[in-house]
Amino acid sequence: MHKGNVSVYVSVLRNEYLSIAFDYFSDPTVEIATFIAGNGVDGVVTEFPVTATRYLRSPCSDLNKEQPYAILPAEAGALLSVAAKEAQPPASAPNPPLDARDVIDPPLPPIANIVSANASGEPPGHSGTIAATANLGLSLLTILVLGLLFAAE
Known part of the structure; x- marks a missing residue:
């Protein structure tokens, strides 16, 4: 994202699981x-701004300076050497990983030529929209006449 001239900020997340080998050694x-x-x-959005300020102002945060001590970033898997044997993940995956070429989809079934029982060449009957329109017109006329009669009283 830096190549696109976009600033990158991160919100600090917590790893709650002890069996995962990337716990930052419980050190914020x-x-x-x-x-x-x-x-x-470029920056950190955190609920603990004092910790972030303390790190950024510390001379030990600059990894390019020659100094006896530096605050190094955590390395993935570094917690495995400290974790108990029972808490460590299994040595290898039970099955090899799959590639897209390993998955073979069965062919689709052929399209069936289904002929319906009403396959006669007769056109469908009228929908009855004219009758419904006539009934609606008669109903509106009745409402108008009744409205005029009751308004005259």
Whole structure:
């Protein structure tokens, strides 16, 4: 998005699941460092502005400076070395991943030539719209006459 001259802001999200190996080590400063230094966003919208300000004003947030300590962004999978064996995900997927060429759709059934029982060449009968129009006209005339009679009283 930066190539299109668009500023990128991120809202800080929390990872609530301990079995997922990207928890930012439960450190909000490392989480902000991951978004800013790791992903190159322009700013952070957060409910904890003091933490974001503390990180941005810290000399340890600049990874290009020569310093003894830097706040490094979290790396994917770094929490796996700390997690207990029971909490770790399985070693491999049970099935190989599918590609589009692996899925074969069955051919569509042929189109059936269905002939209806009323296939005679007779045109359909009248719809009766003329009769309905005549009944509507008579009803409107009756309402008009009754309205005039009651208005004269």
